[in-house]
Amino acid sequence: AQSVTQLDSHVSVSEGTPVLLRCNYSSSYSPSLFWYVQHPNKGLQLLLKYTSAATLVKGINGFEAEFKKSETSFHLTKPSAHMSDAAEYFCVVSDRETSYDKVIFGPGTSLSVIP
Amino acid sequence: AAGVIQSPRHLIKEKRETATLKCYPIPRHDTVYWYQQGPGQDPQFLISFYEKMQSDKGSIPDRFSAQQFSDYHSELNMSSLELGDSALYFCASSSFTGSVTGELFFGEGSRLTVL
Numbered sequence: 001a002q003s004v005t006q007l008d009s010h011v012s013v014s015e016g017t018p019v020l021l022r023c024n025y026s027s028s029y030s031p032s033l034f035w036y037v038q039h040p041n042k043g044l045q046l047l048l049k050y051t052s053a054a055t056l057v058k059g060i061n062g063f064e065a066e067f068k069k070s071e072t073s074f075h076l077t078k079p080s081a082h083m084s085d086a087a088e089y090f091c092v093v094s095d096r097e098t099s100y101d102k103v104i105f106g107p108g109t110s111l112s113v114i115p
Numbered sequence: 116a117a118g119v120i121q122s123p124r125h126l127i128k129e130k131r132e133t134a135t136l137k138c139y140p141i142p143r144h145d146t147v148y149w150y151q152q153g154p155g156q157d158p159q160f161l162i163s164f165y166e167k168m169q170s171d172k173g174s175i176p177d178r179f180s181a182q183q184f185s186d187y188h189s190e191l192n193m194s195s196l197e198l199g200d201s202a203l204y205f206c207a208s209s210s211f212t213g214s215v216t217g218e219l220f221f222g223e224g225s226r227l228t229v230l
Contacts, residue, residue, distance in 0.1 A: 032216045032217045032218070034218065034219075036221075042223070043205065043221050043222060043223040043224050044158070044205065044207075044221040045221075046218065046220075049216060049218055051216040090157060090158070092219075094216070094217030094218075094219075095217075096217060097171075099165055099170055099211070100146065100163055100165050100170035100171050100211065101146070101209065101211060101217035102171060103148065103160065103217060103219060104160070105150075105157045105158050105159075105160075106157065107157045108157045
């Protein structure tokens, strides 16, 4: 069975410092993994995705994530936080079933950026 | 590029009333997902359709029903509304046959308020 764990419900960083949002998953297959960002009262925007190609994935706005199969992790990082990065971040796992993709969201991590 | 269109964006209903939300997927996408996001919660999967057939079912209440039509748009019907149904309802679409990644493309959401 699938599951997604985001180890921190809330992360607070100072502007200009690195960001680390942690995600661990369990899956019976070889999943696709995604990070989505949600700004207040907005929809969900794809940051980046892992689909069994390169294990280090680069996304939009300077974010990247590394897939580590041995650790079942897909942590999201950014070298230098910007005020506009303050948002909710969701780690998502997708397993391909016979006729559909089973998509599970993590509980989310709220990122605050302090000026 | 065309995105997922949801309507209405905002809806206010009284308890025990009925509401219908509509979702228009990205052209040539064959799969539609519905998610419910309560205040401060992560998106909860309700139901999905592939090629107009229900493909997966999540935590959708019996008072809710949904379908996907021949033009691939989908409607979520909610009856006997309760206060707890107040939430942001997201629709997402994907291309199951045209993609191996399971990437979901989200609409902006429909915010339902039940008074």
